[in-house]
Amino acid sequence: MRGALVLPALLARKAQVGGQAVIEGVMMRGVDHWSLAVRKPDESIGVRDFPLVSWMVRYPYLKVPVVRGVVALVESLAIGVRALTMSANESLGEEEEELSKKEIAVTLVVALGFAIALFFLAPLFLTGLLDRWLGEGFLFWLVEGVVRVAIFVVYIVVVTQLPDLRRVFEYHGAEHMSIHALEHGEPLTPDAVGKYRTLHLRCGTSFLLVVLVVSIFVFAAVGRPAWYWLVLSRIVLIPLIAGISYEIIKWAGRHESSAFVRAIMWPGLAMQWLTTRQPDRAQIEVAIAALERIVDLEPQDRPPVEGVEVMA
Numbered sequence: 296m297r298g299a300l301v302l303p304a305l306l307a308r309k310a311q312v313g314g315q316a317v318i319e320g321v322m323m324r325g326v327d328h329w330s331l332a333v334r335k336p337d338e339s340i341g342v343r344d345f346p347l348v349s350w351m352v353r354y355p356y357l358k359v360p361v362v363r364g365v366v367a368l369v370e371s372l373a374i375g376v377r378a379l380t381m382s383a384n385e386s387l388g389e390e391e392e393e394l395s396k397k398e399i400a401v402t403l404v405v406a407l408g409f410a411i412a413l414f415f416l417a418p419l420f421l422t423g424l425l426d427r428w429l430g431e432g433f434l435f436w437l438v439e440g441v442v443r444v445a446i447f448v449v450y451i452v453v454v455t456q457l458p459d460l461r462r463v464f465e466y467h468g469a470e471h472m473s474i475h476a477l478e479h480g481e482p483l484t485p486d487a488v489g490k491y492r493t494l495h496l497r498c499g500t501s502f503l504l505v506v507l508v509v510s511i512f513v514f515a516a517v518g519r520p521a522w523y524w525l526v527l528s529r530i531v532l533i534p535l536i537a538g539i540s541y542e543i544i545k546w547a548g549r550h551e552s553s554a555f556v557r558a559i560m561w562p563g564l565a566m567q568w569l570t571t572r573q574p575d576r577a578q579i580e581v582a583i584a585a586l587e588r589i590v591d592l593e594p595q596d597r598p599p600v601e602g603v604e605v606m607a
Contacts, residue, residue: 312474312589313497314582315375316466318459319386322378323470323585324371325593331378332585333385334577340584341385344592347374364541365534369403371499376402413450415510415529418443433515440511447507451569461572468493469574469582471567477595483583485576493571500570501563505540513539 314323320333330344350366351357357366376399422429422439429435454460475491476483513536517528550556574582 311593312477312586312595313499314470314474314585315371315378315499316463316470317375317378317382318463319466319581320382321466321470321473321582321585322374322382323582323589324374325589328589328592329374329378330585330588330592331381332581332588333382334581335385336387338577340581342584342588343381344588360542361535361538364538364545367541368537372403372406373399376406411530411533414443414447414507415533416526418446419525419529435519436511436515439514440507443510444504444507447503448566448569451566455569455572462578464570465572465574466578466582468571469578470585471495471498471571472574472579473582473586477586477590483587483590485579485583488579488583489576493573494564494567496560496564498563498567498570500566501560502540502544504563504566505543506536509540509543510536 311326312323314321316322317331317333320331323330323332324347327347328344329347330342332340332342335341349370351363357363418439421442422435425438426435429438455464469488471493472488472491473483474495476488479491481487481490510532513532514528517525517532519525520528547556547559
């Protein structure tokens with residue numbers, strides 16, 4: 296059954312559009328613009344759009360493999376923080392206060408610090424408790440990787456039980472469904488979008504899974520130095536891991552019709568059963584509003600922009 300779901304996606308054209316679920320809304324990102332649609336307290340949908348000039352366009356030397364992955368990740372996080380803040384204000388009907396670059400930077404540092412502590416340092420500590428049984432070989436790094444994945448899955452399961460955050464996962468599903476409809480040439484209507492599933496091959500969840508797997512091999516190459524170097528490696532090597540993971544996702548995106556690549560993608564799709572939920576019609580309408588704005592600004596019949604990979 297799942298194979299039947301993936302095949303149509305592989306045969307569809309790949310739109311240069313991705314997105315992110317926010318508070319009572321959806322952010323959609325194209326090549327040169329990003330949009331934000333939010334359900335307001337009066338049940339209307341507020342839609343805004345913003346120009347987007349990638350750092351890789353301003354500074355072409357950042358397009359170097361691996362480095363471009365880090366740049367793309369930081370850009371996505373920065374846009375995501377802005378979109379989340381704006382959606383929270385708009386969904387509550389409050390006066391909007393635009394975040395300064397300094398505030399965005401501080402927010403990103405705090406968020407990344409939490410993620411590093413939970414998903415990189417905590418697994419190292421927990422695996423260290425089993426050190427006498429695991430030794431210093433590859434088994435140690437393999438178990439650490441399994442612990443890292445387990446912590447991530449438990450974290451997702453816990454947050455999906457929170458009512459407010461559960462709605463964010465529903466909007467995540469609506470975002471994927473609307474992009475499916477666009478890629479299949481369907482009209483962007485609730486009925487047409489509602490036919491599609493919430494899973495998408497280009498979802499950032501797949502990127503996170505690749506990060507977790509790549510980290511096993513990168514950390515294995517570090518060996519077992521003194522404990523302080525071991526801890527430091529879990530921090531300073533994250534950009535390298537993210538860059539390598541981006542290149543893997545970029546390569547997979549160019550070979551989606553390959554049976555080998557489809558097999559690699561299955562774990563990422565499976566994880567999306569946790570990070571997406573079935574949305575209602577009103578949530579689908581919000582996702583459509585955000586996507587329509589990008590389509591208006593960036594017609595999908597134009598030639599694809601080379602070197603641009605946008606996660607769904």
